[in-house]
Amino acid sequence: MPNRRPSPRRRPAARRPVRRRTPPYRRTRRRPSRRQQRRDTRVFLLAAGTAAGLALAWAVVSWLLVNWWALIVLGAIAAVGGTVWVHRYRQQQAWDRVRQQALRYGLPELDALHHRDFEYAIRDLMRRDGCTDARQIGGAGDNGADVLATDPLGRTWVIQVKHRKDGDRGSAVGTPDLQRVNGTARQLYGADIVLVVTNGRFSTRCAPLAAQLHMHLADRRVLATWASGGRPLWELLPRIPLPRNGR
Secondary structure (H helix, E strand, O other): OOOOOOOOOOOOOOOOOOOOOOOHHHOOOOOOOHHHHHHHHHHHHHHHHHHHHHHHHHHHHHHHHHOOHHHHHHHHHHHHHHHHHHHHHHHHHHHHHHHHHOOOOOHHHHHOOOHHHHHHHHHHHHHHOOOOOOEEOOOOOOOOOOEEEEOOOOOEEEEEEEOOOOHHHOOOEOHHHHHHHHHHHHHHHOOOEEEEEEOOOEOOOHHHHHHHHOOEEEOHHHHHHHHOOOOOHHHHOOOOOOOOOOO
């Protein structure tokens, strides 16, 4: 009988270590994040401030209920202060009206202005002549209008302002400027009078086009007379329409 080798013994498989879960009561809590800490701090401060404000208000009300005479004193002080403020405000308005009525500009002064300051000067001249609501609106998206105003007869003016640093020696204002403001003045602003004013000059084609479009032009000569304070602008321009109500 042949000799048989004994079969090798199989080694038992190694057991994997069992991972034990930490009991809930032994788990460590995560620390709150900085954002959560800041949020909690803000909530706490808000609550503390609200409580302090309510406590202060209650203390003031309680004190006033006991010392009711303080309300009379405070009311008298407020009345005197309000009267003084109203008086000073009316006095300031009166001085502003006097300054506006005495407003004068010379052409060299207007030539030296920046374009935006020239727009404000035109606004102030309209206010001087009684257009109390005159305002400057020139800038990005102005749709060709720089000054809006309502004259004492109720007519709405839309004015485009063209400043030339060199006066009448600079480039002339051309027809594209007239067409731009004409396309929006009546449709967007409901203008009764559309005006282009400049301290320079207009090209030869502007006058016929302005007549066709029922627009008005104020060049350097008209501006000089108007700014000197001689007459209101509507007395210097021909063919100014009457108000819509016929007055």
